[in-house]
Every structure is written in C-alpha cells, then in structure tokens.
Amino acid sequence: MNGTEVVAGALQTASSEISIWTMFWNAHFVVKLVMLGLLASSVWCWSIIIDKELLFRRERRSMDRFEEVFWSGQSLEELYRALSERPNNAMAAVFVAAMNEWKRSVENSGRAVTNLTQRLDKVLDVTIQREVERLESKLLVLATIGSASPFIGLFGTVWGIMNSFRSIAASKNTSLAVVAPGIAEALFATAIGLFAAIPAVIAYNKLQAEAAKQQARVEGFADEFSAILSRQIDERIAAE
Amino acid sequence: MAIKWSEPGLPVSGAIHILCIVATLVAFSNPPKFEYMSESVPVEIINADEPNQIAKGEKSAKEAKPDPKPRADKVAAVTETKPDSAMDKRDVVTPPSRPPSPEPETKPTPPQPPKVAEPAKPEPPKPQPKEEVKDEALLKAEKKPEPPKPEPPKPEPPKPEKKPEPPKPEQPKLDPTQLAKLIEQSKPAQPKSDPNTKPFNPNDIKKMLESKEKPAMAASTGAEVNKTASLGAPNATGPKLNPSQKGQFGDAIKDQLSQCWSPPAGVMDGHTLKPMIKFNLQPDGSVVGQPVVMNDQSSPAFRAMADSAMRAIRKCSPFKIPAQFAPFHNDWKDTTVIFDPKDILG
Numbered sequence: 001m002n003g004t005e006v007v008a009g010a011l012q013t014a015s016s017e018i019s020i021w022t023m024f025w026n027a028h029f030v031v032k033l034v035m036l037g038l039l040a041s042s043v044w045c046w047s048i049i050i051d052k053e054l055l056f057r058r059e060r061r062s063m064d065r066f067e068e069v070f071w072s073g074q075s076l077e078e079l080y081r082a083l084s085e086r087p088n089n090a091m092a093a094v095f096v097a098a099m100n101e102w103k104r105s106v107e108n109s110g111r112a113v114t115n116l117t118q119r120l121d122k123v124l125d126v127t128i129q130r131e132v133e134r135l136e137s138k139l140l141v142l143a144t145i146g147s148a149s150p151f152i153g154l155f156g157t158v159w160g161i162m163n164s165f166r167s168i169a170a171s172k173n174t175s176l177a178v179v180a181p182g183i184a185e186a187l188f189a190t191a192i193g194l195f196a197a198i199p200a201v202i203a204y205n206k207l208q209a210e211a212a213k214q215q216a217r218v219e220g221f222a223d224e225f226s227a228i229l230s231r232q233i234d235e236r237i238a239a240e
Numbered sequence: 241m242a243i244k245w246s247e248p249g250l251p252v253s254g255a256i257h258i259l260c261i262v263a264t265l266v267a268f269s270n271p272p273k274f275e276y277m278s279e280s281v282p283v284e285i286i287n288a289d290e291p292n293q294i295a296k297g298e299k300s301a302k303e304a305k306p307d308p309k310p311r312a313d314k315v316a317a318v319t320e321t322k323p324d325s326a327m328d329k330r331d332v333v334t335p336p337s338r339p340p341s342p343e344p345e346t347k348p349t350p351p352q353p354p355k356v357a358e359p360a361k362p363e364p365p366k367p368q369p370k371e372e373v374k375d376e377a378l379l380k381a382e383k384k385p386e387p388p389k390p391e392p393p394k395p396e397p398p399k400p401e402k403k404p405e406p407p408k409p410e411q412p413k414l415d416p417t418q419l420a421k422l423i424e425q426s427k428p429a430q431p432k433s434d435p436n437t438k439p440f441n442p443n444d445i446k447k448m449l450e451s452k453e454k455p456a457m458a459a460s461t462g463a464e465v466n467k468t469a470s471l472g473a474p475n476a477t478g479p480k481l482n483p484s485q486k487g488q489f490g491d492a493i494k495d496q497l498s499q500c501w502s503p504p505a506g507v508m509d510g511h512t513l514k515p516m517i518k519f520n521l522q523p524d525g526s527v528v529g530q531p532v533v534m535n536d537q538s539s540p541a542f543r544a545m546a547d548s549a550m551r552a553i554r555k556c557s558p559f560k561i562p563a564q565f566a567p568f569h570n571d572w573k574d575t576t577v578i579f580d581p582k583d584i585l586g
Contacts, residue, residue, distance in 0.1 A: 043254055058246075
C-alpha cells in the first residue's frame with residue numbers, strides 16, 4: 001500500500017509540474033535567460049510595430065492633406081510660412097528645405113541664381129534621405145528579431161534538452177513521466193522564439209513595403225517641385 | 241519616464257504581452273490528460289485444453305479419420321497407460337462414466353487380455369502336433385501347422401530332445417481320429433495369432449537378451465499396427481470433469497475459502513456485490529499469478545469486497561485438492577469463484 005501511495009504522490013507532482021509558470025521556473029538558468037530575452041525582444045518588436053504603424057498612418061494622412069493644399073493653387077509663400085516652423089511629414093520637410101534654399105538664394109542677394117538648380121537638387125536629395133531614414137528607422141530591429149529569435153529559441157531548446165538528458169543519465173530513469181517535463185521546458189524556449197519571430201517577420205515585410213511606397217511618393221513630389229522651382233529660376237534668368 | 245503619445249508602442253506592447261502571459265498561464269494551467277488507452281493487439285483465445293485434446297495427428301496426413309490412431313509400424317512390446325486411466329485404478333466413490341474416448345491409447349486395454357491369453361493357448365497344443373508329426377515319421381506329414389509359424393525352425397532342435405520323452409507313453413494309443421481332432425484344435429488357435437503378434441516362446445527371451453544387434457528398423461510402435469496416420473481427431477476430448485465432479489470441486493474450494501475470507505463489515509447486505517474472481521491453480525493447489533476480478537465495478541463497496549476476496553485467495557493459497565481431481569488439472573487450473581457471502585459463509 002505504501003508503494004502505491006509513493007507512486008501516486010510522484011504522479012501528482014509530475015502532473016502539477018506542467019503549468020507554464022513551473023515550466024519556466026524549473027528551467028535551467030541559461031534557458032531562463034533565453035526565455036526572458038526572447039520575451040523582451042517580443043515586447044520591443046511589438047512596440048516598434050505599433051509605433052511604425054501609427055507613424056505611417058499619420059504620415060500618409062498628412063501627406064494627402066499637404067498634396068491637396070499644395071496643388072490647390074494656394075500661394076507657396078503662405079504654405080511655407082505655415083509649415084516652416086514644424087514640417088509634419090516627409091513631403092512638407094522636403095518642401096520646406098527646398099523653399100529655405102530658394103529664399104536664401106533669391107531674396108537675400110538676388111545674385112546667386114546661376115547654380116541654384118544644382119543646389120536645390122542636392123538639398124532635396126539630402127532631405128529625402130533624412131526623411132526616409134526616419135521612416136525606416138528601427139525596421140532593421142524587426143528584421144533582426146525575425147531572423148535571429150528562432151535560433152535563440154532553438155539554442156534554449158537544445159540547451160534544455162541537453163540538460164534533461166544529463167539528468168536522465170544521472171537518475172538512470174527513462175520513464176516518460178520523468179523525461180517529459182524537461183523536454184517540455186526546453187521546447188517552451190523555441191515556442192517563445194517563434195512567438196517573437198513570426199510577427200516580426202510579417203511586420204518587417206509589411207512596413208518595409210509601406211516605407212518604400214512613401215519614399216517613392218516623396219521622391220515623386222520632390223522631382224515635381226524641383227521642376228517647378230527650376231522653371232521659376234529660368235524665368236528669372238531670362239527676365240534679367 | 242514620460243509617455244510620448246505619438247509613440248505609445250512600448251507601453252501598449254508591454255500591456256499586450258502581460259495580458260498574453262496571464263492568458264497563457266490560465267489556459268495552460270491544467271494540461272489535458274491523455275485518456276488511458278492500451279494498444280489493441282489482436283488476440284486469439286485458445287483454451288489450453290484444446291491442444292491437449294487433439295489426438296496425435298500428423299500434418300502430412302491426407303484427411304482426418306473418424307477414428308484416429310497414431311501411426312504405428314509394429315506392435316509395441318509395452319503398452320503405455322495414459323494418466324486418465326489412472327483414475328480407473330483408484331477407488332473413487334463415483335467413477336466418471338465417460339463415453340469411450342476415441343483416443344487410441346485407451347483401446348489397447350481391451351485387446352490386452354486376449355494377447356496374454358494367446359501365447360498361453362497355443363502352448364499346450366504345440367507339443368502335441370509337433371510330437372505327432374515327428375513321431376509318426378512324417379507319414380501324415382501334417383505340415384500345415386508348421387509353415388504359418390515363423391519361428392518353428394529355431395525352437396525345433398531343442399524341442400525334439402526334451403519333449404518327446406514325456407509324451408511317449410501316450411503315443412501308442414494314437415489313433416487317426418484323435419490326431420485329426422488335435423489338428424482341428426490347433427488350427428483355430430493359429431489364425432488368431434496374426435502375423436504381427438509373435439507367439440510367445442520362452443527361448444526367444446534368452447536369445448533377445450544375448451543378441452547385441454541393433455534393431456533393424458526403429459519403427460514407431462503402438463498397440464495396433466496402423467499404417468496410415470490420421471490428421472488429428474475431429475471429436476477427441478481430453479480428460480474433463482463431469483458436472484457433478486465440477487460441483488464437488490467448487491464446493492471443496494469454497495469450503496477452504498470460507499475459512500480464509502472475512503468480507504468487509506457493512507457490505508454483507510449487498511446482493512449485487514458478488515465479485516467473481518478467476519485465478520490459476522497449479523497442480524499442487526497453489527495459486528499462480530494474479531487473481532482477476534471478472535465483473536469489475538467501480539463502486540468503493542465492491543472494490544472493498546473484491547479486495548477482501550483476493551486476500552482470501554492469497555491467504556488460502558496452497559488449496560488442498562482432493563486426490564480424485566488430480567488427473568483433471570487441465571479442467572480446473574482456471575477456477576472461477578463467485579464470492580457470495582451467503583453461499584460461501586453459509
């Protein structure tokens with residue numbers, strides 16, 4: 001009778017050992033570290049996803065509004081005065097940068113018109129570069145998490161399984177009830193790794209595509225605007 | 241750290257993760273247990289009696305004969321007695337009246353007496369025909385008795401020397417009618433001794449003992465010569481207890497169990513609590529293996545009852561098997577007892 005009690009007790013502890021928390025708590029130190037790291041990276045990854053999604057949405061809306069105003073025939077001076085303080089999107093930033101250069105060249109001296117087109121192109125390029133960088137910042141983090149965290153999880157799993165096999169060798173007991181908790185713990189690390197990696201990969205692809213689309217839009221606007229400005233410059237040179 | 245409302249990613253993501261972890265902890269707190277399922281293995285149940293009941297057959301035989309006998313090339317010198325015939329030798333109150341078993345080994349018993357008688361019978365007539373033949377100086381030349389006998393040439397030399405002397409006084413009275421009668425007498429005896437049964441000759445014994453030759457043929461022997469084997473027996477049966485013996489046996493077991501069994505207090509009244517327990521008995525009456533509850537129920541009262549019954553069986557373990565049941569071990573080695581308090585405890 002005593003023997004059956006002992007067996008029943010062992011089964012009880014074995015079955016209670018399977019909850020997620022005890023699974024984490026009984027894991028090896030390295031596996032625990034891996035799990036925590038993966039969890040943190042998952043938190044970071046999601047915070048980036050949320051921020052970027054909101055940023056792109058805001059950007060898109062304000063670009064729409066800007067384009068509407070820009071092509072409505074409103075005076076560029078007025079628009080510049082409204083936006084020069086704080087350009088709220090990439091397109092506006094490009095516009096403001098170009099207008100700054102224009103004003104400095106034309107209004108102050110009126111002499112520096114000759115190479116203005118080249119200077120404007122440079123300024124536009126630099127501004128576009130800066131704005132695209134702003135849009136794409138942190139997307140590399142997503143890419144890294146997406147590609148690395150499965151391996152990190154796998155590392156945790158291999159480490160955990162290695163440990164549980166060492167315990168098996170030490171205890172000389174291979175019954176499944178003894179082996180299972182250790183392997184479940186180890187696999188938990190891979191599960192967390194995949195949990196972090198899958199959204200990261202999907203979001204990276206989506207946000208990268210979005211950023212490319214916006215970059216193309218800004219570049220298109222910049223080309224059109226520089227065409228308008230160069231026409232103005234040519235008219236001025238012809239007038240003088 | 242002030243929250244920037246343009247970038248609410250970190251707090252929102254943190255909150256989502258905490259929610260996720262809590263949900264997982266709740267959802268996975270009790271992993272579903274597998275239902276205990278044992279793998280199904282196709283099993284064909286063969287009663288251990290069956291192989292025993294099949295008379296010695298031969299796989300190469302063409303058909304199953306209605307009256308199967310083992311193949312025998314010559315008659316066995318010694319007939320074996322089967323264990324079941326041991327029953328017949330004992331003094332038993334009610335001898336089992338069994339239908340004559342078709343097994344071949346039981347048959348030899350009836351033919352045996354004639355066999356013993358046969359060698360005895362031909363003996364007395366033997367000297368007479370022989371002496372007559374010799375003494376009449378081959379006048380009558382009754383050679384008929386001689387040729388059928390395989391052995392005559394050998395015994396002949398010693399016989400004329402010994403035997404002629406005592407019968408000689410009778411000889412003068414010899415008349416043809418008597419001779420004919422004697423010949424007639426000797427004749428019926430000879431057909432009886434068929435070519436396969438040797439007539440008894442005491443001189444042969446010595447010869448056989450002295451001879452160091454190996455037997456020319458290691459033939460299978462049996463009570464009767466049977467040149468064709470049969471493929472098993474269509475309706476052979478092993479030794480079985482008849483119903484009344486079965487009852488006696490069950491009573492004997494229950495009698496012993498009544499002294500070992502103490503059913504749990506408080507469940508005596510249960511009419512439905514009659515654990516039926518099957519256990520295996522060795523020939524010496526000891527229980528081998530684990531007793532099995534045949535009508536298992538999950539109620540605690542029944543479990544207690546069944547446990548007490550199991551304990552009783554183990555306590556009684558070397559059961560005393562009455563001697564008359566010993567030959568039927570095949571039939572009672574799997575014994576099932578219904579533990580009915582009314583029945584066992586009276």
